[in-house]
Amino acid sequence: MAENKKHILLVEDNEDQSMIMESRLIKWGYDYTLKKTANEALEHLKGNKPDLIITDHDTHSTKNGIDVIIEAKTLGIPVIMHSNSSVKNEAISAGAKFFLEKTCESDLIRKKIREVIDNRELASSGRTR
Numbered sequence: 001m002a003e004n005k006k007h008i009l010l011v012e013d014n015e016d017q018s019m020i021m022e023s024r025l026i027k028w029g030y031d032y033t034l035k036k037t038a039n040e041a042l043e044h045l046k047g048n049k050p051d052l053i054i055t056d057h058d059t060h061s062t063k064n065g066i067d068v069i070i071e072a073k074t075l076g077i078p079v080i081m082h083s084n085s086s087v088k089n090e091a092i093s094a095g096a097k098f099f100l101e102k103t104c105e106s107d108l109i110r111k112k113i114r115e116v117i118d119n120r121e122l123a124s125s126g127r128t129r
Helices: 014-025 038-044 065-075 085-094 108-125
Strands: 007-013 031-035 052-054 079-083 098-101
Touching: 007 014, 014 031, 014 065, 014 085, 014 108, 031 038, 038 052, 038 065, 052 065, 052 108, 065 079, 065 085, 079 108, 085 098, 098 108
Parallel strands: 007 031, 007 052, 052 079, 079 098
Antiparallel strands: none
16 A cells, blocks of 8 residues: 555755654655755755645745745645745745645644645546545
8 A cells, every 4th residue: 555655745944843744744644755945845846746745935945835836836736835824825826725824733734635635636537526
């Protein structure tokens, strides 16, 4: 079953936040790659196509989470922005599938990850919900 695991690109510069998300993704059965900056994530996307990207907005680099969303959109990769509420409208306008605040419950994060991945699988198979 390991070959069917969905792969998530996690973009998070805060060590505590990344540890929390990493442990959740492992617990929920996802493979993941962690990149600490938007610049690193954009470079990673040149040769990799994850099933989903979860990104913070401010990653302390010359690029930010909005740049990741814009690039991912051109590649057909869905994005969930996981950040502070001040950037919610900008993230949704840029093309994020969902915006989740850093303080949201673990169950909501899991639900939205499943929803995005399930909808992507349905779309790629030509089926709809």
